[in-house]
Amino acid sequence: MNHFELLALIQNCQTIYTFLVDRGLLASRRECVCSAQMILKERQNTTDGYIWECPSSNCRKRRSVRVGSFFEDSNISLAQWLYVIYLWSIGESNKRLSLLTGLSLRTIVTVLEKIRNICSMKILNGNFKLGGRGKTVEIDESMFGNKRKYNRGRVSEGQWVFGMVERDTGRSLVFRVPDRQRETLVTRLVREFVEPGTVIISDKFSPYFNLNEVGYIHLMVNHSENFVDPYTGAHSNTIEGLWSQVKRKLKAMNGTTKGKLPGYLDKFNWSKLHQEANPGDRFQYMLSHIAEIFPLN
Numbered sequence: 001m002n003h004f005e006l007l008a009l010i011q012n013c014q015t016i017y018t019f020l021v022d023r024g025l026l027a028s029r030r031e032c033v034c035s036a037q038m039i040l041k042e043r044q045n046t047t048d049g050y051i052w053e054c055p056s057s058n059c060r061k062r063r064s065v066r067v068g069s070f071f072e073d074s075n076i077s078l079a080q081w082l083y084v085i086y087l088w089s090i091g092e093s094n095k096r097l098s099l100l101t102g103l104s105l106r107t108i109v110t111v112l113e114k115i116r117n118i119c120s121m122k123i124l125n126g127n128f129k130l131g132g133r134g135k136t137v138e139i140d141e142s143m144f145g146n147k148r149k150y151n152r153g154r155v156s157e158g159q160w161v162f163g164m165v166e167r168d169t170g171r172s173l174v175f176r177v178p179d180r181q182r183e184t185l186v187t188r189l190v191r192e193f194v195e196p197g198t199v200i201i202s203d204k205f206s207p208y209f210n211l212n213e214v215g216y217i218h219l220m221v222n223h224s225e226n227f228v229d230p231y232t233g234a235h236s237n238t239i240e241g242l243w244s245q246v247k248r249k250l251k252a253m254n255g256t257t258k259g260k261l262p263g264y265l266d267k268f269n270w271s272k273l274h275q276e277a278n279p280g281d282r283f284q285y286m287l288s289h290i291a292e293i294f295p296l297n
């Protein structure tokens with residue numbers, strides 16, 4: 001779906017409703033507490049344009065079309081929701097989102113937090129793995145924000161971020177980590193997100209020393225001495241490239257407060273995983289991830 005088609009879709013409550021029902025994001029039928037089948041009624045003065053109403057003459061209960069859906073706890077219109085998700089998926093800034101939707105920046109931030117949560121849940125529950133036989137994954141840790149580097153030191157203390165990137169494809173994952181213990185880096189992250197049998201390249205950092213024993217082919221490089229190991233040919237250029245991408249994105253967002261870093265990393269991960277897709281497809285992917293993570297009830 002391109003921008004023009006999206007604008008046409010969100011002009012009309014009926015097309016919005018049908019579009020969201022087709023994607024499993026709104027219910028197509030609803031039972032009343034009195035067990036009667038509710039009827040969908042057009043209500044022009046409401047945000048969504050429709051409302052469920054009980055046909056039983058001694059009940060007549062009404063319910064919002066959003067009940068039991070991802071949109072339930074929000075008071076922005078469904079048209080605005082779709083437009084925000086679309087603009088976000090094509091990489092527009094928060095400022096542009098606010099300008100184009102007429103929503104305040106504060107509202108945009110709240111809405112985007114919900115979207116970023118979807119990114120993070122999708123990655124954590126997605127059985128998503130990097131590497132595999134014949135593939136190489138570079139891993140590394142990087143300190144974010146310790147040098148008061150981003151915009152007047154809004155990231156006040158340093159935070160460790162662990163990164164994994166697949167060579168050739170550039171598919172990658174980055175996570176904020178509480179520490180750099182083997183338990184955190186290898187047991188929780190590498191083994192969770194990298195297929196066994198993968199060639200893993202890291203620096204000479206002791207938490208990684210057991211990678212050969214847990215099913216990987218481990219090569220090490222020494223950042224300070226050489227970028228390409230003269231014996232194995234191992235190098236870590238791909239992960240260095242990843243760090244500069246992550247840091248450039250963060251800088252473009254004027255840094256971020258400490259608590260929000262994981263959210264930004266989730267967005268980064270999600271965008272990287274769908275980097276091949278065109279913007280319209282990323283929009284559809286996000287909608288299908290919402291439907292998957294927030295099934296209707």
Ligand SMILES: [Zn+2]
Pocket residue numbers: 032033034035036054055056059060061
């Ligand atoms: Zn009823």
